[in-house]
Amino acid sequence: MIWGAAAKPWKWPRSLPLTYKHLQFMEKNVKNQPIIIHEVGLRDGLQVEKTVVPLEEKLRWIQGLFQTGIDIIQLGSFVNPEKVPQMADTDRLFTQLIASKTKPATVTLSGLVLNEKGLDRGLACGVEMFCMGVSASDTHSQKNTGKTTFDALAQIIPMAQKARQADKKVQVSVQSAFGCGFEGAMAKERVLGIIKEYLAAGIKNISLADTAGHGQPEQVEELFSAIRELDPAVEMTCHFHNTYGLGLANCYAALQTGVTSFESAFGGLGGCPFTKVPAGNVSSEDLVHSLQRMNIRNDINLDKLLEVARMVGTYLNRELPGFILKSGSIVKFKQTIS
Amino acid sequence: MIWGAAAKPWKWPRSLPLTYKHLQFMEKNVKNQPIIIHEVGLRDGLQVEKTVVPLEEKLRWIQGLFQTGIDIIQLGSFVNPEKVPQMADTDRLFTQLIASKTKPATVTLSGLVLNEKGLDRGLACGVEMFCMGVSASDTHSQKNTGKTTFDALAQIIPMAQKARQADKKVQVSVQSAFGCGFEGAMAKERVLGIIKEYLAAGIKNISLADTAGHGQPEQVEELFSAIRELDPAVEMTCHFHNTYGLGLANCYAALQTGVTSFESAFGGLGGCPFTKVPAGNVSSEDLVHSLQRMNIRNDINLDKLLEVARMVGTYLNRELPGFILKSGSIVKFKQTIS
Numbered sequence: 250m251i252w253g254a255a256a257k258p259w260k261w262p263r264s265l266p267l268t269y270k271h272l273q274f275m276e277k278n279v280k281n282q283p284i285i286i287h288e289v290g291l292r293d294g295l296q297v298e299k300t301v302v303p304l305e306e307k308l309r310w311i312q313g314l315f316q317t318g319i320d321i322i323q324l325g326s327f328v329n330p331e332k333v334p335q336m337a338d339t340d341r342l343f344t345q346l347i348a349s350k351t352k353p354a355t356v357t358l359s360g361l362v363l364n365e366k367g368l369d370r371g372l373a374c375g376v377e378m379f380c381m382g383v384s385a386s387d388t389h390s391q392k393n394t395g396k397t398t399f400d401a402l403a404q405i406i407p408m409a410q411k412a413r414q415a416d417k418k419v420q421v422s423v424q425s426a427f428g429c430g431f432e433g434a435m436a437k438e439r440v441l442g443i444i445k446e447y448l449a450a451g452i453k454n455i456s457l458a459d460t461a462g463h464g465q466p467e468q469v470e471e472l473f474s475a476i477r478e479l480d481p482a483v484e485m486t487c488h489f490h491n492t493y494g495l496g497l498a499n500c501y502a503a504l505q506t507g508v509t510s511f512e513s514a515f516g517g518l519g520g521c522p523f524t525k526v527p528a529g530n531v532s533s534e535d536l537v538h539s540l541q542r543m544n545i546r547n548d549i550n551l552d553k554l555l556e557v558a559r560m561v562g563t564y565l566n567r568e569l570p571g572f573i574l575k576s577g578s579i580v581k582f583k584q585t586i587s
Numbered sequence: 588m589i590w591g592a593a594a595k596p597w598k599w600p601r602s603l604p605l606t607y608k609h610l611q612f613m614e615k616n617v618k619n620q621p622i623i624i625h626e627v628g629l630r631d632g633l634q635v636e637k638t639v640v641p642l643e644e645k646l647r648w649i650q651g652l653f654q655t656g657i658d659i660i661q662l663g664s665f666v667n668p669e670k671v672p673q674m675a676d677t678d679r680l681f682t683q684l685i686a687s688k689t690k691p692a693t694v695t696l697s698g699l700v701l702n703e704k705g706l707d708r709g710l711a712c713g714v715e716m717f718c719m720g721v722s723a724s725d726t727h728s729q730k731n732t733g734k735t736t737f738d739a740l741a742q743i744i745p746m747a748q749k750a751r752q753a754d755k756k757v758q759v760s761v762q763s764a765f766g767c768g769f770e771g772a773m774a775k776e777r778v779l780g781i782i783k784e785y786l787a788a789g790i791k792n793i794s795l796a797d798t799a800g801h802g803q804p805e806q807v808e809e810l811f812s813a814i815r816e817l818d819p820a821v822e823m824t825c826h827f828h829n830t831y832g833l834g835l836a837n838c839y840a841a842l843q844t845g846v847t848s849f850e851s852a853f854g855g856l857g858g859c860p861f862t863k864v865p866a867g868n869v870s871s872e873d874l875v876h877s878l879q880r881m882n883i884r885n886d887i888n889l890d891k892l893l894e895v896a897r898m899v900g901t902y903l904n905r906e907l908p909g910f911i912l913k914s915g916s917i918v919k920f921k922q923t924i925s
Contacts, residue, residue, distance in 0.1 A: 433920035463917060465880040466839045493880075493917065494873045494910035498836035501804045526914050535832045542803040542831075572832035576864050579801060579831065582771035 284545055285510040286537065287321040287486070288314055290561065291342075292361055293530055294518030295335045296326065298565065304338045304345070306564055310515070311346065313557040315353055318549040319533070321378060321510075323359040327367030343374040357418065363394060368408050372415055379412040381405050382422030382456065385440050386429035389460065393424070402443060406450045413452070420486060421447045422456035426472065428463025430525025437472065444476055454484045456512070459499065462492025462528055466502035473506040486510035491517060491570070492528035497539055500531060511536060516558040516569030532571035534558055534578075541580040551578055622883055623848040624875065625659040625824065626652055628899065629680075630699055631868055632856030633673045634664065636903065642676045642683075644902055648853070649684065651895040653691055656887040657871070659716060659848075661697045665705030681712040695756065701732060706746050710753055717750040719743050720760030720794065723778050724767035727798065731762070740781060744788045751790070758824060759785045760794035764810065766801025768863025775810065782814055792822045794850070797837065800830025800866055804840035811844040824848035829855060829908070830866035835877055838869060849874055854896040854907030870909035872896055872916075879918045889916055 291310070295302055307324075314322050324346070325339030339360060346352055359378035362368045371379060383401040384390040390398045405421065412419045425432075426440050440457070447455055457472060473485055487503040487510070489496045500511060513533040520527030534554050540546045555573065562569045629648070633640055645662075652660050662684070663677030677698060684690055697716035700706045709717060721739040722728040728736045743759065750757045763770075764778050778795070785793055795810060811823055825841040825848070827834045838849060851871040858865030872892050878884045893911065900907045 428917070428920055430917075433917075462914070463920065465877060466836075467881050492910070492914050493876060494835050494870070495877060497832050498804075498839045498877070501836045501839070528914060532832070538831060539803060539833060539836070542801075543805050572830070576800070576830050576866060579766070579768075579771075582766055582801065 285320045287510055287512045288319045288533055289323045289512045290514035290518050292323045292325050294514040296333060297520045297527055298335060300565060301334050304341060307342060310557055310560055317553045321357045321359050326361035327370045328363055340370055340374040343376060347375045365408060378418035380420045381408055382424055384424040385435045386425040386432045388431040389425045389429050402446055409452050419452060420454045420456055421452050422458050424458045424460045426457040427459040427468055428461055430461040441475055448480050453482055456486035456488055458488035459490055462490035464489060464499045465495055466498045469499045469502040470506045473503060473508055477507060488512040489531045490528050491531055492526055496531035500536060516561050517571040518569055529570045534571050534573040538573045538578055538580060551580060623658045625848055625850045626657045626871055627661045627850045628852035628856050630661045630663050632852040634671060635858045635865055636673060638903060639672050642679060645680060648895055648898055655891045659695045659697050664699035665708045666701055678708055678712040681714060685713045703746060716756035718758045719746055720762055722762040723773045724763040724770045726769040727763045727767050740784055747790050757790060758792045758794055759790050760796050762796045762798045764795040765797040765806055766799055768799040779813055786818050791820055794824035794826055796826035797828055800828035802827060802837045803833055804836045807837045807840040808844045811841060811846055815845060826850040827869045828866050829869055830864055834869035838874060854899050855909040856907055867908045872909050872911040876911045876916055876918060889918060
């Protein structure tokens with residue numbers, strides 16, 4: 250069949266040697282690795298909302314999440330309560346939840362910290378896992394923290410070490426790792442340069458956050474593969490926004506590349522207020538639904554997760570962007586893949 | 588780091604030998620294969636709409652599509668005009684467009700036919716490429732055509748041969764290939780059984796249509812790889828709906844597996860009226876945007892394509908589901924992948 254001249258050849262594949270490499274890696278290392286879901290709706294979902302959700306309502310959602318089997322729940326961020334009133338009750342959320350003893354032993358409570366003061370607040374109220382990071386984009390970093398990437402990194406690494414010394418789980422991230430709405434593409438070397446600093450400081454739990462939603466699957470495979478080459482013992486986390494429709498495609502690429510931890514938000518809520526085109530996170534229900542269609546994490550209670558997303562939608566009084574909320578789950582239809 | 592007991596191991600990867608196989612195939616066969624975009628908005632997009640779009644409006648959209656560099660445009664289907672009034676002007680669309688001599692030489696005009704009568708109408712009005720197929724699901728097949736899969740296949744194969752004898756391009760499909768809203772999962776053997784009949788009849792241009800949107804990327808890779816094993820000379824087309832948010836993830840999986848032709852609809856319009864949960868096709872703009880982010884088909888004019896989608900949205904007077912329509916294109920930001 251002769252197709253038009255407009256059909257330019259597609260040169261497959263630029264990353265073939267890498268693909269071979271990570272298949273080999275998979276055979277050796279990723280077999281039987283657990284896949285982790287990290288719910289960030291209470292933080293990345295709510296920080297962009299005009300509504301300040303009261304603590305009691307958040308607690309209802311969290312109790313709902315406790316019934317889902319989700320592994321990590323991010324309760325909020327430790328930022329200036331006057332600047333981000335949506336997060337003003339984060340300390341109290343931790344204190345009350347820990348005092349209530351309602352948290353299942355399998356659940357880890359995480360909190361995002363941006364500076365030393367936030368870290369001290371988190372240490373004081375019982376955060377179990379600290380998330381912190383820098384943006385690969387100087388422009389985004391300045392808007393988000395008032396610091397360049399380099400200055401932010403110089404602050405974050407001692408903070409991560411302090412949290413580890415307090416026997417806390419620590420995850421460090423590179424935000425805008427796949428591109429920035431202001432600056433455009435991020436040089437791979439720039440992202441890897443930050444990762445090298447993290448690894449040199451002994452921090453192996455590393456997250457790439459696609460804050461602007463610029464990531465595409467080929468790039469996701471390339472970047473995570475490059476990180477694993479730096480240190481095969483790295484634990485990799487991904488965080489995608491669905492700005493350009495590629496959220497789940499990027500999750501699939503990440504899964505193929507050995508990423509084991511996935512950040513997502515109930516209902517597909519969210520978006521960083523300091524990005525150029527804010528858009529929702531990958532929806533937790535859509536992610537879990539996709540995984541369960543592949544027979545991964547069948548233990549998570551998707552119906553309970555959908556209930557939480559519906560509670561959030563009802564409270565915020567609008568339709569959330571998640572697909573499964575609209576279309577309903579089809580995990581009951583088991584695949585016939587041999 | 589010790590994660591909760593809820594985190595069940597993910598057994599990677601069930602399809603590893605296949606993955607190796609198709610990488611080897613890629614090296615030999617897919618290099619420099621052109622990637623084809625087949626716009627089906629005028630057919631699969633409009634058939635579910637309550638509005639009957641007048642011929643003059645369709646012609647405006649088609650003239651817009653002619654400026655995009657899209658390879659194949661499906662003008663409509665040859666069905667009973669009383670049952671599907673949205674498609675009643677398909678014959679006239681072909682006749683007028685061919686008479687107007689406005690079609691670029693690089694564009695192929697396709698039409699969908701369901702029976703012999705439709706084929707004869709298509710042959711009479713100048714269809715260049717005939718698309719036809721059967722549903723893997725008996726229930727969906729009965730609802731769509733009044734026939735079982737087996738009876739529909741017995742009708743389609745002679746039709747395909749007749750079209751080929753008339754020197755027409757022919758593409759045969761399996762609808763509901765990845766699952767059916769009524770019946771659930773489709774046995775892989777059932778889908779491959781239909782494909783074998785097509786191949787035995789000498790028809791090598793084969794499309795898998797995910798009519799219900801049940802496909803997931805692992806399954807997409809598995810099924811297309813199995814087809815290629817049946818006949819390495821097969822030309823493979825995919826058609827995904829975004830019902831559960833996996834449309835672009837499935838396209839990426841298809842691309843990795845050697846699929847060269849992609850069906851999509853402007854604005855993400857569409858959905859088969861005889862499915863259980865109708866939902867839009869993968870949006871043409873989102874697909875082209877994703878490909879161009881991977882430096883594939885940079886020759887397509889995405890701005891012109893977005894203009895067409897906006898014309899369609901304006902005419903139908905509602906927001907269409909496509910992502911790039913809302914977020915805007917970022918193809919200007921070139922990737923830095925080595």
